[in-house]
Amino acid sequence: MPILTKLHTIARTPLAHTPTPIEPLSNLGKHLGSGRIYVKRDDCTGLAVGGNKARQLEYYFGEALEQSADTVLITGAVQSNFVRMAAAGAAKLGLTCHIQLEERVTDAGAEYRESGNVLLNRILGAVMHTYPKGEDEAGADANLRLIAEQLGEAGKKPYIIPLAPGHPPLGALGYVRAAGEILDQLADTHYPIDEIVVASGSGNTHAGLLFGLRALDSDIAVTGVCVRRNRKAQLARITTRCQEIAALLETESPVQRQDIQLTDDTFAPGYGHLNDATHEAISLCARLEGLLLDPVYTGKSMAACLKLARNTGKNKSILFIHTGGIPGIFAYRDSLI
Numbered sequence: 148m149p150i151l152t153k154l155h156t157i158a159r160t161p162l163a164h165t166p167t168p169i170e171p172l173s174n175l176g177k178h179l180g181s182g183r184i185y186v187k188r189d190d191c192t193g194l195a196v197g198g199n200k201a202r203q204l205e206y207y208f209g210e211a212l213e214q215s216a217d218t219v220l221i222t223g224a225v226q227s228n229f230v231r232m233a234a235a236g237a238a239k240l241g242l243t244c245h246i247q248l249e250e251r252v253t254d255a256g257a258e259y260r261e262s263g264n265v266l267l268n269r270i271l272g273a274v275m276h277t278y279p280k281g282e283d284e285a286g287a288d289a290n291l292r293l294i295a296e297q298l299g300e301a302g303k304k305p306y307i308i309p310l311a312p313g314h315p316p317l318g319a320l321g322y323v324r325a326a327g328e329i330l331d332q333l334a335d336t337h338y339p340i341d342e343i344v345v346a347s348g349s350g351n352t353h354a355g356l357l358f359g360l361r362a363l364d365s366d367i368a369v370t371g372v373c374v375r376r377n378r379k380a381q382l383a384r385i386t387t388r389c390q391e392i393a394a395l396l397e398t399e400s401p402v403q404r405q406d407i408q409l410t411d412d413t414f415a416p417g418y419g420h421l422n423d424a425t426h427e428a429i430s431l432c433a434r435l436e437g438l439l440l441d442p443v444y445t446g447k448s449m450a451a452c453l454k455l456a457r458n459t460g461k462n463k464s465i466l467f468i469h470t471g472g473i474p475g476i477f478a479y480r481d482s483l484i
């Protein structure tokens with residue numbers, strides 16, 4: 148497979164427990180009267196409570212170690228799972244981790260600011276910084292670069308985990324790889340998957356998975372569920388991401404315009420805010436399957452998955468990617484009960 152030849156030459160540090168299981172959600176399917184629903188348990192990747200960032204971080208830490216970094220820096224929302232898992236990865240690899248938390252969710256309570264991922268960051272020993280403006284990616288990045296410069300002047304070897312647009316999406320490669328893992332599992336289990344549903348935030352997971360599937364000649368549909376910005380903006384982002392992945396892998400993108408499917412039906416009222424469909428999804432999965440979802444990402448993407456399952460009836464089998472985020476449950480305690 149010529150499209151993915153380069154992938155195997157890019158530095159990667161194993162951190163995730165893989166392959167993660169694929170499990171049927173039989174009670175849920177019966178309850179909805181729909182076709183079959185399966186879940187890919189990427190909440191079980193290990194690395195301090197798990198999630199999709201474990202696969203992505205394998206490539207960022209791969210590059211950090213290649214550059215002999217001794218300190219990594221990362222910026223994100225206060226309850227960022229990426230930041231928490233970066234802190235865990237750094238600890239495991241013996242690196243210092245500086246994290247910058249951006250105040251993205253206004254009117255947040257004490258639990259949001261102190262519990263969930265924030266609590267875990269502290270336990271994991273990360274050095275914490277805050278950035279007051281939540282919707283200023285460029286500003287947050289510039290401030291992080293400033294901290295890195297100061298660390299450099301103090302004799303450290305800093306590596307910034309670059310998440311803003313304009314940087315090669317190394318993290319997406321984790322999901323290009325995951326596409327191969329999923330196709331192997333489907334070949335073994337004969338689960339007849341027609342469509343994959345996945346949260347679409349930075350787009351690394353969505354674009355990586357779609358790119359990997361098409362590169363491996365699979366035509367399984369992939370629906371990205373908007374959790375961070377509306378459909379139009381996300382469409383532009385995924386389109387760019389696919390081109391960036393192709394550039395990184397020194398190849399042509401196998402993803403066609405019509406492959407990029409997105410819904411923002413369950414996005415309102417916005418990033419990190421719950422709605423009724425999300426509450427229903429969280430409650431149904433917990434009570435029918437013993438499966439926990441988080442309020443920011445997987446609750447919303449499962450809400451979209453339920454809608455799709457209801458609308459398409461018995462004819463379609465769906466694979467839901469559980470991207471993790473479990474610590475968020477504790478940060479959103481007041482909105483969940």
Ligand SMILES: *Cc1c(COP(=O)(O)O)cnc(C)c1O
Pocket residue numbers: 198199200227228229346347348349350351352353441444445470471472473
């Ligand atoms: C980051 C995150 C996502 C979104 O993944 P992207 O690769 O940024 O699109 C989804 N779910 C959880 C739990 C996350 O932490």
